[in-house]
Amino acid sequence: EPEVTQTPSHQVTQMGQEVILRCVPISNHLYFYWYRQILGQKVEFLVSFYNNEISEKSEIFDDQFSVERPDGSNFTLKIRSTKLEDSAMYFCASSGDRGPLYEQYFGPGTRLTVT
Amino acid sequence: QQPVQSPQAVILREGEDAVINCSSSKALYSVHWYRQKHGEAPVFLMILLKGGEQKGHDKISASFNEKKQQSSLYLTASQLSYSGTYFCGTEIQGAQKLVFGQGTRLTINP
DSSP states (O other): OHHHHHHEEEEETTTTTTTTEEEEETTOOOOOEEEOTTTSOOOEEEEETTTTEEEEEEOOOOTTTTEOOOOSOOOOEEESSSOGOOOOEEEEEEOOOTTTTSSOOOOOEEEEEEE | OOOOEEEEEEEEEOOOOEEEEEOSSSSEEEEEEEEEEEOOOOOOEEEEOOOOOOOOTTTTTEEEEETEEEEEEEEOOOOOOOOEEEEEEOOOOTSSSSSEEOOOOEEEEE
């Protein structure tokens, strides 16, 4: 069964450093998303991406964040200068060609710890 | 804008039924239900589009009341494997994102 994969599974970084979180969505999917979940809290939308551009972004997704689909298979989230409050689980998701927001499939997540 | 889920937590014995509600103050286009087990990614359960439809598979079903902007998830004859946190994600038409509720933690005891 096709699945979304994410690397690394755990990333530890120092405050102020740049991190890149990587995702490989399901191969025939067209819509891509990043969410984050602070430990014990709800899943929060960060950004959606379609046709090589951002469709929607939340208030959390400020200038420190950027997304890219560099090679047609990977989908990355970059945080330019990490803060302590960026510590969270980051989930990538993708949905298929039936249109936006149908059955979003989540990857296993990357736990980001900022020290 | 965040949907409100109720209850926040439920503890059941195996075989009992549960209902989880998700309410929004905004007009919804669709409601998505996910289950998340501790330390894992959310897993898609079902999506309901506006129109008041009801869906289900196995012993888990859901309804969407468009007039009330409320969706309910029904778990009947619960199994141990149903334990986890259930999230509803709501979509407002035209918004390319899901907004999730705060979650309902379901614990099933033998």
